[in-house]
Amino acid sequence: MNNKDAFISIRDVGKSFGTFQAIENISMDIREGEFFSLLGASGCGKTTLLRMLAGFESVSKGEILIDGQPMSDVPPHERPVNMVFQNYAIFPHLNVAQNIGYGLRKLKLPKAKQNEMIEEMLDLVQLTGYGTRKAHELSGGQRQRIALARALILRPKVLLLDEPLGALDKQLREQMQMELRRLQRSIGITFVFVTHDQEEALTLSDRIAVMAGGEVLQVDTPAALYEQPQTREVASFIGNMNFLDARVTGDINGYASLDVQGIGALNVPRLGKTLSSGDTVCVAVRPEKLILHDKAPSGPEKSIPGTIELVTYLGERSHYHVRVPGCDTAIAISSQNSRMNQPKEVQEGRSVWMTWAPDALIVLER
Amino acid sequence: MKQSTYIKRPNRALQIYAIVFLIVLYLPVLFIPLFSFNDSIYVRFPMQGFTVEWYKAMWTRDSVWAALGNSVTVGFWVAIISTALGVVAARAITRYRMPGQNALITFAMLPLVVPGVIFGVALLVLVSRLGIPLSLYTVSLGHLIICLPFAIATLLPRFEGFDRSMDEASADLGENGWWTFWRVTFPMVAPGVVASLLLTFTISFDEFIMTFFLSGTDTTLPIYIWTQLRFPREFPTVLAMSTLILALSFVMVFIALWIGRLGIVTDNAEDTK
Numbered sequence: 001m002n003n004k005d006a007f008i009s010i011r012d013v014g015k016s017f018g019t020f021q022a023i024e025n026i027s028m029d030i031r032e033g034e035f036f037s038l039l040g041a042s043g044c045g046k047t048t049l050l051r052m053l054a055g056f057e058s059v060s061k062g063e064i065l066i067d068g069q070p071m072s073d074v075p076p077h078e079r080p081v082n083m084v085f086q087n088y089a090i091f092p093h094l095n096v097a098q099n100i101g102y103g104l105r106k107l108k109l110p111k112a113k114q115n116e117m118i119e120e121m122l123d124l125v126q127l128t129g130y131g132t133r134k135a136h137e138l139s140g141g142q143r144q145r146i147a148l149a150r151a152l153i154l155r156p157k158v159l160l161l162d163e164p165l166g167a168l169d170k171q172l173r174e175q176m177q178m179e180l181r182r183l184q185r186s187i188g189i190t191f192v193f194v195t196h197d198q199e200e201a202l203t204l205s206d207r208i209a210v211m212a213g214g215e216v217l218q219v220d221t222p223a224a225l226y227e228q229p230q231t232r233e234v235a236s237f238i239g240n241m242n243f244l245d246a247r248v249t250g251d252i253n254g255y256a257s258l259d260v261q262g263i264g265a266l267n268v269p270r271l272g273k274t275l276s277s278g279d280t281v282c283v284a285v286r287p288e289k290l291i292l293h294d295k296a297p298s299g300p301e302k303s304i305p306g307t308i309e310l311v312t313y314l315g316e317r318s319h320y321h322v323r324v325p326g327c328d329t330a331i332a333i334s335s336q337n338s339r340m341n342q343p344k345e346v347q348e349g350r351s352v353w354m355t356w357a358p359d360a361l362i363v364l365e366r
Numbered sequence: 367m368k369q370s371t372y373i374k375r376p377n378r379a380l381q382i383y384a385i386v387f388l389i390v391l392y393l394p395v396l397f398i399p400l401f402s403f404n405d406s407i408y409v410r411f412p413m414q415g416f417t418v419e420w421y422k423a424m425w426t427r428d429s430v431w432a433a434l435g436n437s438v439t440v441g442f443w444v445a446i447i448s449t450a451l452g453v454v455a456a457r458a459i460t461r462y463r464m465p466g467q468n469a470l471i472t473f474a475m476l477p478l479v480v481p482g483v484i485f486g487v488a489l490l491v492l493v494s495r496l497g498i499p500l501s502l503y504t505v506s507l508g509h510l511i512i513c514l515p516f517a518i519a520t521l522l523p524r525f526e527g528f529d530r531s532m533d534e535a536s537a538d539l540g541e542n543g544w545w546t547f548w549r550v551t552f553p554m555v556a557p558g559v560v561a562s563l564l565l566t567f568t569i570s571f572d573e574f575i576m577t578f579f580l581s582g583t584d585t586t587l588p589i590y591i592w593t594q595l596r597f598p599r600e601f602p603t604v605l606a607m608s609t610l611i612l613a614l615s616f617v618m619v620f621i622a623l624w625i626g627r628l629g630i631v632t633d634n635a636e637d638t639k
Contacts, residue, residue, distance in 0.1 A: 056534055076537040089535035093553040102549075103539035150539065 007032035007067060007190055008053070008158060014061035015048055015214075022048045024214040025062075030192060030207075035184050037193045037201040039237075040211035046194045047086075049211075050160050053192060054083050067157055082151035083160040087167070088143045090135045090150075096122075097131035099146055103154045121149040124183070141172045148180075152187065161193045165200065177203055198238050202226070210234050226286075228271065232364045235284050242287060242331050245366070248279040256363050258283060262327030263304055268361045275363070282366050287334035289360035292320060293353040303353045306331065311348055313337075322352060398612065402605035407598060420606040430607065433590035437571050440502055440586060444509040445567040451510075452517030452562055453555070459518075460525040475515045485511060486579030493580070500582035508576030513566040520565055524558030557625050564622035568615050587611065 006029035015023035023045045030036045038046040051057040052064060055076035064071045066080060082103075091099050101118045109117075122128050125145035130138075138146065144164055151159055165173045165180075181204055184191050195201050201208050202222040209219045210233075218230045229235035232243065246266075250257040255267040256275050260283055268283055275281065297303050309330050310321040317337055321330040333354065405415040424430055458464075459471060477485060486508065493504050532554065536546040552559075574588045581589060591607060594600040 054534075054538060056537075075542075076534070077540050077542050081538075083535070083538045085531045085535055087529070087531060089529065089531040091532065091535070091550060091554075093550075102536070103541075105545075105549075106540050150535075154539065 006030070006065075007034075008192070009065040010049075010062070011065070012062035013049075013052065013059055013064060015045070015052060015057060016060050022214055023052075023060075026214075026216050027062075028209060028216060028219050030190065032190055033188045035181070035191045035193065035204055035206045037195060037205040037208045038211055039195055039198060039201040039208050041196055041237075044211040045214040046196075046211050047162055050083075050162055050192060050194045053158070054081055054160050055079050080157040081160055082154055082156040082158075083162065084144075084147045084151050084164045086162045086164065088147040088164075090138070090143050090146055092135045094135065095131065096127065096133045096135070096138070096146055099135065100131075100149045100153055102150060117153055121153045124152070125149045126179075140168050141176060144168065144176060148183070152183075152189070156189065158190045158192060161191060163194055163196070165195075166197075173200075180204060202238070210237060212237070228362065229284070229364070232282060232284070232366065235362070235364060240287050240332060240334070242285050242290075242329075243364075244283045244285075244327065244331075246281050246283050246363070248275045248277050248281060250277055251275065256281075258363065262324045266302065266361070268363045269359060270363065273363065273365075280366055282364050284362045284364050285356060285360050287319070287332040288317075288336075289356055290331070290333045291355045292322075292333055292335055293355065294350070296353050297355055299355075301355055303355045305351065305353050308348050308350050308352055320352075322354065324354075395612065398605055399609040402602065402609045404602070407602055420602040424603045424606050427603070429590065430587075430603075433585055433587045436502055436584050437587040440506050440509060441567040441570040444506055444513055444570040445563045448510055448513040448517040448566045449521075449559060449562040451514055452521045453559065455514075455518050456521040456525040457551070459522065460528065461530075471518075474518055477511050478515045478519075482512065482573075482575035483579075486576045489576070490579045500580055502581070502584050504580040504582070505577050505586065508580045509570040509573055512573060512576060513569050516569055517562045517566050520562040521555065521558045524555040528554060560625045561622040564618045564625075568618045568622075571611070572615065 008030035010026055010028050010030075013023060013026045014021070026049065038049060040046045048057055052059055053066075053071075055071065055074060059072060069080075071079060091102065094102070097115075097118050100121050101114055104114050104117065118131065119128075122131060125148055127142060127145055127149070130142070135143075144167075147164065161180075165176050168176060177200060180191075193201075193204060202225075205222055207219060207221055208225055210217045210225065212233055218225060218234045220228075225234065225238050229238065229241075235241045236243070244260050244263065246258040246260040248256055249259050249265070251270070252267065254270050256270045256273075258266050258268055258281065260266050266283070293303070296305070304324055306322040306324040308320055309323045310319075312319040315337070318335055320333045320335065322333055323330050331354070401413070402420055403416050403418065404413045405417040405419070406413070455474060459467070464470075489504070489508055489511075490500075493500065493507075498504065528551070532550050533546055536550045537543075541549060571586075572588060573586075574592070577586050577589050578592075585593075587607070591604050594604050
């Protein structure tokens, strides 16, 4: 716990509202200068955790340290963090420059210096010349930028963002994602970002904490979360995943021998998990890691025959649902439409075969 | 397009009812300014001729001005104090959940329904028991009880519409509770505060029953007018004075409503963005 990477240290933190346990028992470290996301469905405790970092919620149990300082007795207005609120909380009675400069009063700087800082912030969020606009004259994207500028002008050690892009339309959201990333890189402040949108979290973050039911399921880089989910919950939350029930039959050289429902005997990388014969597990595979063939492949690798049940054409790619005899659910396959070996005329009802790369399968506890 | 739905169809009967209602409500009131310009001490038709003599007579009478001064002074302080208390109450009601809160709100609103006579008598008994002499202070106390529910009722919607994240944003940007109140909360509820000041001033200015029970030798304008009614010669002067009060009250209430509305309009403009 005491490694110097830990810029924000969350130690055994719990939060209860009356009898309701919002945060169970969370411990994790956030590094300096990192873009860290808290990802989870609504009600998973991510916003509560963020508000505890800001000081708006007290910590029922455990401790939060920011830059080595315990935060328990520090009120929100004295913490070295600033926040971008979900609804932006732009002060409606102040203009843009007054909103951005709101936090400067306490610094007791000369007026000229304050104005200079405000101008600098307006430039940073690309709203040069908007200083005298009224709050209600602004669009959603502009309000978002002002909320950002207002929080960043105080040079916080940590910037907290509570689903700041949720209210924006898709195009603007993607544009703001890019800007947020660029901004975070250029100023180097630690960002803690709350979102329920897994795509957004994957796009923006250096690391992501996946949360559910007040607990942290896994903290990892986007790639590691996607490629090596530790639990079935994480695997199903991030991207699409096929799950097949299986039973452990043995262990050979770091591979688990499995008897998979509808497929039969398979060897799957064990990835350090301890499995013993007779355990019921599940095998997970991403739809895009399965390869579709219109005739039985001649190679030595294992292939599974099936019948196309549903084809969904999505332009750059197509989704297929393949019914495999003995499997409870249809297997989803996603295939780039530019692929050379793509079956030309794949129709519903047609017989197909599936193959996969050796590392495509992941074994998970059920 | 055929206006088949009853929602869009104009309701003739209802329109006539509304017009009759307004006439019955305001016609008697309109006689006051009308006869205040009548060149006769008797209020009856036909009217005699146009005169501003009653207004002039009023102008030269010191006791009128003393009563008016008392009314304005009492109204001013009652408006300030009841609005200040209303701000505190409205903020507490909207911000905190406390046991017995609804009972407390009902209790604060009680003067709206309890007859003024009862409050007047009760307060009179109380202050005389305590040996406090009747004065403009006791009058103000009575007015305060009447005005507080109006102040709370005017301010509560402004505070209820107040987004709590505004306070949090201010705290997050380094301001403590005191500065947050003056830099964020107060400016945002200011239209409600102005509306409350004007409304409570008007109510205090017009108040009769409580004043009647609680005033000493100094008296307010409504009481002064009432005492003048005993002298028929003074009646036209009373009409002139009433006209002025009427005009003043109308202007104040309209300003109060207009300011309150102004705040709501700008709020809505933000919501649609």
